[in-house]
Amino acid sequence: MTMLGFPRSDGRKGIRNTVVVGYLVECAHHVAREIAIPLRDRDVHVIGFPGCYPNSYAETMMERLCTHPNVGAVLLVSLGCESFNKYRLEYAIRESGRAVMTIVIQAAGGTRKSIDEGRAFVAEQRALLDEMTPVPMAAEELVVGTICGGSDGTSGITGNPAAGRAFDMLIADGAACIFEETGELIGCEHIMADRAVTPDLGRELEASVAKAARYYATLGYGSFAAGNADGGLTTIEEKSMGAYAKSGASPIAGLIKPGDIPPRGGLYLLDVVPDGEVRFGFPNISDNAEIAELIACGSHAILFVTGRGSVVGSAISPVIKICANPETYRRMADDMDVDAGRILEGKATLDAVGAEIHDLVLGLGSGMRTKSEELGHQEFILTYKTFEPIGPACLPAA
Amino acid sequence: MSNADHEPREDDPRLLLLDSRDNVLVTRARIRGGETIAVSGQAITVPDDLPLGHKLARTDIAGGAKVIKYGAPIGLATTQIRTGEHAHVHNVKSDYTPTHHLADERTRYGSEP
Numbered sequence: 001m002t003m004l005g006f007p008r009s010d011g012r013k014g015i016r017n018t019v020v021v022g023y024l025v026e027c028a029h030h031v032a033r034e035i036a037i038p039l040r041d042r043d044v045h046v047i048g049f050p051g052c053y054p055n056s057y058a059e060t061m062m063e064r065l066c067t068h069p070n071v072g073a074v075l076l077v078s079l080g081c082e083s084f085n086k087y088r089l090e091y092a093i094r095e096s097g098r099a100v101m102t103i104v105i106q107a108a109g110g111t112r113k114s115i116d117e118g119r120a121f122v123a124e125q126r127a128l129l130d131e132m133t134p135v136p137m138a139a140e141e142l143v144v145g146t147i148c149g150g151s152d153g154t155s156g157i158t159g160n161p162a163a164g165r166a167f168d169m170l171i172a173d174g175a176a177c178i179f180e181e182t183g184e185l186i187g188c189e190h191i192m193a194d195r196a197v198t199p200d201l202g203r204e205l206e207a208s209v210a211k212a213a214r215y216y217a218t219l220g221y222g223s224f225a226a227g228n229a230d231g232g233l234t235t236i237e238e239k240s241m242g243a244y245a246k247s248g249a250s251p252i253a254g255l256i257k258p259g260d261i262p263p264r265g266g267l268y269l270l271d272v273v274p275d276g277e278v279r280f281g282f283p284n285i286s287d288n289a290e291i292a293e294l295i296a297c298g299s300h301a302i303l304f305v306t307g308r309g310s311v312v313g314s315a316i317s318p319v320i321k322i323c324a325n326p327e328t329y330r331r332m333a334d335d336m337d338v339d340a341g342r343i344l345e346g347k348a349t350l351d352a353v354g355a356e357i358h359d360l361v362l363g364l365g366s367g368m369r370t371k372s373e374e375l376g377h378q379e380f381i382l383t384y385k386t387f388e389p390i391g392p393a394c395l396p397a398a
Numbered sequence: 399m400s401n402a403d404h405e406p407r408e409d410d411p412r413l414l415l416l417d418s419r420d421n422v423l424v425t426r427a428r429i430r431g432g433e434t435i436a437v438s439g440q441a442i443t444v445p446d447d448l449p450l451g452h453k454l455a456r457t458d459i460a461g462g463a464k465v466i467k468y469g470a471p472i473g474l475a476t477t478q479i480r481t482g483e484h485a486h487v488h489n490v491k492s493d494y495t496p497t498h499h500l501a502d503e504r505t506r507y508g509s510e511p
Contacts, residue, residue: 153424153451156468157416186494187470213494222495229499232425232452234465234485235492238472307451327428327450344414344426344450 003365005137006072009097013137014069015300015365016043017129018316019122021075022066023048024089025082031103031111032077035118039126040376045315047292047380054083057274057385060259063092064296066100070316072132073099073125075118080106099125137365140174140265144361145294145302145317146246147180149287152231152307152325156242158353159305159324159340164248165354166303167267170361171250176262178297179247180270180290182212183223183283187237188244192269195252200393204255205269212273215283223284227308231325246305255394257387258293264398270297271390280384288312288379291319301364303357311335313372315380318364321371322357337371407439415456417469422453422485424467435482442482452486455479465490 005013021044023032029048036044047065049058066074066089074093078086086102093100101121108114146163148155167177185192189209193202216222222236233239253266262268272293273283284290291302291314299317304310307324309332323329326341333339338357342348360368409415412435413423423437429448434441438456448454453467459479464471473490483489487497 153453157414157424157451187472191470216495220495221498222492224495224497226498226500229487229497229501232449232486234453234487234490235473235497236494237470237492238467241468241470241472325450 003137003139003362004134005141005365006069006132006134008069010067012069012298013135013141014071015137016070016316016318017072017132018043018045018070019073019075019125019129020066020071020316021046021077021118021122022062024076024078024084024086025052026050027079027082028077028105031105031114031118034115035075035077035122038119039122040378042126044122044126045378045380047315047382049084049382051384052082054085055384057258057387058382059085059089061292061296061382063089064259065292065316066093067096067098068295068298068316070300071098072129075121076100076102077114077118078102078104080104099128138174139170139362142170142175142300142361142365143178143262143298144170144175145178145180145270145291145297145299146305147287147290147294147302148243148246148305149312150306150308150310151228151233151239151242153233154231154325154341154344155305155307156245157324158343159307159322160242160245162340162343162350162353162357163246163303163305163322165350166357166361167246167248168250169354169358171248171265171267174265176265176268176298178256178262178268178270178294178299180272180294181223181243181284182208182269182271182273183216184236184240184243185209186213186222187240192244192247192252197251197253198393198396201252201255201396204391204393205252208255208269208271208273211275212283215273215278218278219282231308246303254396255390256297257390258385259296260390261298263395270294274385275388276386279386283385285383286381288314288381289383292380292382301361303361305340309335311372311377312379313370313375313377315378318370319372319377320357320360335371335375408436409438410435413437413454416467419466419469421455421457421459421466423456425450425452425454437482440481444482446484448484452484455481455483455485457481459485
């Protein structure tokens with residue numbers, strides 16, 4: 001199987017060639033959505049930040065997403081009076097070699113004129129990008145993220161360990177793989193620290209989980225939804241043990257934060273819990289917030305393991321849905337790419353399902369599309385957070 | 399996930415032992431209320447439906463003892479849990495943050511599970 005990618009000026013390659021329409025405040029969201037509608041089935045995706053107050057995390061996220069290798073061109077939509085630094089974002093996108101335009105609704109003359117102007121730019125960019133010739137791409141150029149959502153008592157037995165096997169295979173290929181949600185690693189911190197490539201990194205991993213435990217304790221909830229309990233999960237530490245299995249068995253090469261791009265192949269933990277005192281509410285208000293962060297770290301594709309049955313996809317990067325629960329799979333097969341419940345029924349081994357997931361990821365680079373892409377899922381959410389930069393022990397030299 | 403240390407006491411084939419240190423078993427298929435099943439060699443009549451992915455006690459678990467799954471503690475028994483009994487939010491609690499669930503609300507408003 002030969003993967004093909006779209007080359008970008010920073011040396012990375014994309015497995016998609018998406019036009020992004022990015023709104024810079026909720027007040028511009030409707031216009032952005034209307035601009036994208038005529039071409040929404042042709043890789044035109046809407047992302048954005050709803051807030052009117054400035055936030056450096058959100059500005060970093062938007063910059064990383066707009067310069068993601070799967071993105072070919074960007075239209076920014078501003079109301080005009082919001083605090084988002086649209087000048088810096090447009091500059092960064094242009095410096096990355098991508099076509100970019102900013103529509104300011106107040107200057108353009110309102111909704112209708114902005115939509116017309118935006119649709120013309122998007123159609124023009126779509127046509128130009130469709131002329132681009134992709135080049136061969138190696139598995140070692142891939143970044144792959146993993147998340148679980150709508151977990152149940154099957155997730156930790158089938159889907160998550162199968163995703164972990166796929167991670168081990170991708171890392172053996174030279175790819176960078178990212179697992180996340182430190183709030184769902186509570187209880188696993190010590191066994192995880194033992195897998196770090198240096199003792200100092202191990203201490204950083206433990207500290208990131210301790211931070212998550214403090215943060216969630218202050219909020220009064222764990223990273224645990226009512227449906228998790230319906231599905232047989234009893235405590236956050238039980239959910240954590242299942243979620244941890246997604247990380248596979250490879251050594252942990254580094255700890256990164258949203259927007260940090262892995263410097264080389266290997267396994268990375270993404271710390272998604274904000275730094276400092278608790279503010280702005282829950283670290284990740286829903287699964288798509290975490291998916292957006294994994295993509296901002298350069299993920300070309302996301303492995304999403306579900307037991308209860310999530311239907312989501314994402315803007316920018318394809319989401320492979322791995323269904324852990326065989327009953328759910330039978331009910332929702334149209335939304336699922338992988339039936340990992342076969343493991344529970346004795347019809348497939350963890351290794352076989354892991355290999356199937358690995359091959360699907362490579363297939364995304366040679367024309368295959370996921371169920372959620374075919375169904376038009378392009379969910380995206382970005383909210384307020386604060387982060388300090390990672391410490392020197394977080395990315396040990398190779 | 400080895401069960402090498404596990405004494406060969408009989409369990410219903412729909413029950414999965416994930417680690418030899420575990421004191422709970424996981425259902426790999428739904429078990430209907432009223433069925434009598436083997437748990438650690440004992441015949442246990444299950445009072446209510448046990449959906450896929452739920453846990454039942456593999457041994458008697460004393461109140462205050464750790465509940466072990468995947469060979470790791472996943473919480474504390476809040477009361478004694480007898481062999482074969484459903485181990486879940488009504489008798490197990492987290493050592494970290496309380497578990498939020500809607501089971502009581504469903505009962506209150508009479509909704510189907």
